[in-house]
Amino acid sequence: MQEPPGTLQKPFNPVLGETSRTDVMLTGGATVRKLSEQVSHHPPVSAFHCEAEGWSMYGHFQPIPRLSG
Numbered sequence: 001m002q003e004p005p006g007t008l009q010k011p012f013n014p015v016l017g018e019t020s021r022t023d024v025m026l027t028g029g030a031t032v033r034k035l036s037e038q039v040s041h042h043p044p045v046s047a048f049h050c051e052a053e054g055w056s057m058y059g060h061f062q063p064i065p066r067l068s069g
Helices: none
Strands: 019-025 033-042 045-052 057-062
Touching: none
Parallel strands: none
Antiparallel strands: 019 033, 033 045, 045 057
């Protein structure tokens, strides 16, 4: 079996309260820190916070499940 490239990571498949933390090095040497957390299971809501020198942002993802058929 062939190994995946080193840049691929396990997808974020969170349990309530599980966090994912990542530091990303950008071209030019800047580092972006990212923290995400599953804050609700039903409905599914994931919150995130990203920051680097001079800026930060935060928000959440709340997909709306739809059935079609």
